[in-house]
Amino acid sequence: MKTAIAETSKDIEDCGCYNGSAGNAEEQLKNKLAHLWHMVGNTPLLEISYRYKGKCRKVYVKCEHYNLTGSIKDRMALYILQKAYSEKLIQPGNTIVEATSGNTGIAFSAIGRALGHNVKIIMPNWLSKERVDIISSLGAEVILISKEQGGFLGSIKLSEEMAQTDTSVFLPRQFENLYNCEAHEKTTGKEIWMQLQSIDKTPDAFVAGVGTGGTIMGVGNYLKSRNPRVRIHPLEPAESPTLSTGYKVGSHRIQGISDEFIPAIVKLDQLDKVVKASDGDSIIMAQQLSRKLGLAVGISSGANMIGAIQLQEELGDQSVVVTVFSDSNKKYLSTDLMKEEPVKAGYYSTDVELLDYRGIG
Ligand code: PMP
Numbered sequence: 001m002k003t004a005i006a007e008t009s010k011d012i013e014d015c016g017c018y019n020g021s022a023g024n025a026e027e028q029l030k031n032k033l034a035h036l037w038h039m040v041g042n043t044p045l046l047e048i049s050y051r052y053k054g055k056c057r058k059v060y061v062k063c064e065h066y067n068l069t070g071s072i073k074d075r076m077a078l079y080i081l082q083k084a085y086s087e088k089l090i091q092p093g094n095t096i097v098e099a100t101s102g103n104t105g106i107a108f109s110a111i112g113r114a115l116g117h118n119v120k121i122i123m124p125n126w127l128s129k130e131r132v133d134i135i136s137s138l139g140a141e142v143i144l145i146s147k148e149q150g151g152f153l154g155s156i157k158l159s160e161e162m163a164q165t166d167t168s169v170f171l172p173r174q175f176e177n178l179y180n181c182e183a184h185e186k187t188t189g190k191e192i193w194m195q196l197q198s199i200d201k202t203p204d205a206f207v208a209g210v211g212t213g214g215t216i217m218g219v220g221n222y223l224k225s226r227n228p229r230v231r232i233h234p235l236e237p238a239e240s241p242t243l244s245t246g247y248k249v250g251s252h253r254i255q256g257i258s259d260e261f262i263p264a265i266v267k268l269d270q271l272d273k274v275v276k277a278s279d280g281d282s283i284i285m286a287q288q289l290s291r292k293l294g295l296a297v298g299i300s301s302g303a304n305m306i307g308a309i310q311l312q313e314e315l316g317d318q319s320v321v322v323t324v325f326s327d328s329n330k331k332y333l334s335t336d337l338m339k340e341e342p343v344k345a346g347y348y349s350t351d352v353e354l355l356d357y358r359g360i361g
Contacts, residue, residue: 044063070331097119102331190320201320220232277306282306285340288330296328
């Protein structure tokens with residue numbers, strides 16, 4: 001009987017160069033996964049200095065746009081597939097089908113194709129054109145779902161229906177798969193801790209926008225295992241909350257966070273209070289990070305930076321507050337990120353002066 005591993009390794013063997021003839025199918029798959037891990041994780045941590053209300057402060061930011069496909073989602077896509085292989089949940093020739101707001105689709109497309117799978121991505125039709133084009137460019141099929149067809153929840157429903165009618169479909173189910181959190185616990189969280197250790201610091205707080213919640217739960221689990229007093233704050237768009245209401249209210253422009261429901265893997269009772277960032281403020285902050293510091297990041301990164309600054313305001317000038325830049329600005333070139341955003345009273349982005357950064361660890 002052929003196993004998933006045997007079939008996948010045949011592709012690897014055919015191209016020959018990197019795995020040679022040595023080792024059995026299982027070892028060859030292990031090698032392939034190890035090569036992929038060279039491209040995922042171990043991202044730079046930056047210490048960003050800024051001036052706010054006349055005081056100079058520093059926050060720490062993990063640059064997740066340095067992953068293989070340019071987002072934090074590569075970590076969980078590779079980890080989930082690795083676990084699915086080891087538990088024999090994915091077979092040769094299986095099609096990976098996932099409902100996603102974009103970055104997950106890009107991650108599963110690239111990593112799935114690298115492992116020899118066909119990939120189908122189902123997503124709402126109102127997300128940026130760049131996301132759809134990138135997924136298609138990676139050889140995956142994109143299925144777009146309108147608001148009338150159910151939007152995000154409709155995308156998930158369709159993926160479940162496809163799995164029910166076709167046994168060759170593998171569903172990663174990122175919103176309920178605990179390996180999504182574990183990926184961040186074993187990699188992102190641990191890396192943050194170790195990078196801060198290299199400058200003799202430990203985190204006081206971590207904040208991150210919640211999409212699936214994998215980042216906040218996983219990083220939170222690791223940091224709490226090292227220091228139970230560390231504060232772990234989920235972030236959501238001020239205009240369009242989900243976490244603090246239980247259901248999505250209104251709409252917002254911070255793609256990748258605050259989808260239409262609270263994901264099963266998010267355990268609010270294990271987290272500290274929800275931090276909010278306005279989408280206009282997040283756009284201006286992302287623009288400032290690019291224009292002032294040359295850090296070309298996406299809109300949710302701007303939101304996370306605002307969250308970190310808010311928390312530092314609360315915890316004190318010397319507090320060690322950590323967040324992530326989840327992706328780069330490249331997928332938002334057709335969005336409001338490239339336009340002048342009207343300034344509103346109370347924005348952090350216009351009161352904060354970004355000063356400089358240095359790499360840590
Ligand atoms: N920012 C962006 C740009 C994203 O694509 C995502 C993932 N949807 C997130 C933040 C949130 O990450 P997580 O799913 O781990 O909560």
